[in-house]
Each structure stands twice: as structure tokens, then as C-alpha cells.
Amino acid sequence: MASFIAIIISAVFINNFVVVQFLGICPFLGVSKDFKSALGMGLAVTFVMTLTCLITYPIYVYVLVPLNIEFMEIIVFIFIIASIVQMIEMALKKFSPTLYNAMGIYLPLITTNCAVLGVAELVIDEAQMISILGIKSMNMGVAVLYGLFAGLGFTLAIVLMSGLREKLARQPISKHLKGFPIAMITACFIAMAFYVFALI
Numbered sequence: 001m002a003s004f005i006a007i008i009i010s011a012v013f014i015n016n017f018v019v020v021q022f023l024g025i026c027p028f029l030g031v032s033k034d035f036k037s038a039l040g041m042g043l044a045v046t047f048v049m050t051l052t053c054l055i056t057y058p059i060y061v062y063v064l065v066p067l068n069i070e071f072m073e074i075i076v077f078i079f080i081i082a083s084i085v086q087m088i089e090m091a092l093k094k095f096s097p098t099l100y101n102a103m104g105i106y107l108p109l110i111t112t113n114c115a116v117l118g119v120a121e122l123v124i125d126e127a128q129m130i131s132i133l134g135i136k137s138m139n140m141g142v143a144v145l146y147g148l149f150a151g152l153g154f155t156l157a158i159v160l161m162s163g164l165r166e167k168l169a170r171q172p173i174s175k176h177l178k179g180f181p182i183a184m185i186t187a188c189f190i191a192m193a194f195y196v197f198a199l200i
Contacts, residue, residue, distance in 0.1 A: 006133045007142065011149035013197040015132060017115040018157040019190050020198070024115030028158055029183055031106060038162035039155070041106045044088070046151025048110050049119050051084050052077070053147030056120045057140050077120045085111045119150045160190055 017023045024045070031041040056077050064070050089107045092100040100107075110116065123129060123143040130138060133146075164186050173182055 003133065003135050007145050008149050010132055011146050012153035012156060013194060016153040016157055016194050017118055017150055018154055019194045021118065023118040024113045024154060027109050027113055028161060032158050032161040032165055035159065035162045035166060038158045042155025042158045044106065045110055045113060045116065045154050046148065048084055049116055049151035050144060050148040052081055052116055052120050053123050053143045055080050057123055057143040060124045077117055081116050082111050115154055119147050123147065157190065161187065
């Protein structure tokens, strides 16, 4: 139970991929202009992160390591992530055209989201994961849970950002700060708020 709580707190708050590790900044800033888009992007990234960890961890442990080709991990992981996103895109286009049209450009953006590759790389680094989570050994269950909650951490950050940006859009702000400058200032304050969890 303690390990489960450690995974949640670490993935969502302490090691948040967007505002603490600064991975996946492009969709974080680009898609967070309104709540609906941000939530859709966050949930899509969560699904892809979870599925990526479910597939990449066993491939690394049971294929790449026994064959002594661990140096191929990044190429293999990028191929897997691109394949997952492509399959999701085709499934949505066939079974839910409305959702597919709503997601638009966001689906291909997930392929280039370095937070997805970051979580796949992190969960195979057993020594780092054990030190981060305080667990005795790493396994596929922990890898998948970490992927799920890392995605939920991404969703939390992008939804918070969208809410703040929607509120700021209705405020009288100097023309020099409107748009990207105020978005960067907002992102900095969110990052500082998440940094507090690392100090506890």
C-alpha cells in the first residue's frame, strides 16, 4: 500500500513530467488555451503513456537485454510510441469520427511528445526508479502504474494551466504580457507550486 501511494505522489506531483522535469512543454503550452482541448490532450497522453509502459518494459527486459542490444532502446521505443498513436488514430477515425475530428492535430502531437518517451526511458532505469519510489524491486506492474499516474500528472498540469489561461484571458493585462509571455509566467508559477512537493 505504501509503495502504491509513493508511485502516485511521485508520478503526479514530485516528478511531474511537465512542470518538474520539463518534458512535453510544447503540447503543454500549445494545447492549454482552453479546458476542453487540454483535458482531451491530457487523457490521450495518459492512455498512450500507460500503453507505452505496458509494451516497452517487457520488450526491454525480455528482448533487448537478453540479446545485448539495449543501445537500440530509443529507436525501438519511438517506433512503439508512433505505432500506438497511429493505431489509436485509425481506431478513432473508424469508430468515433466526432472524437477524431475534435482531437485534430493533437493526436500526431502525442508521437512527438518527449514526456511519453521520457516515462518509457525512466521505468527501465531500475536503480533510479527504486531510489525515486523507495521500492525493493522494479517490475512490470510498477512500470505500468507509474506510466498511468505520470499521464495523470501531465493531465493535471495541463488542465490547471488551461484553467488559469482562461481566467487570465478575461483579465485586463498589459498588451506586452498578453499571449505567450503571460503563459510562460503562469507556467513558472505552476512549476514553483509543484516544486514544493519535492521539498516535503
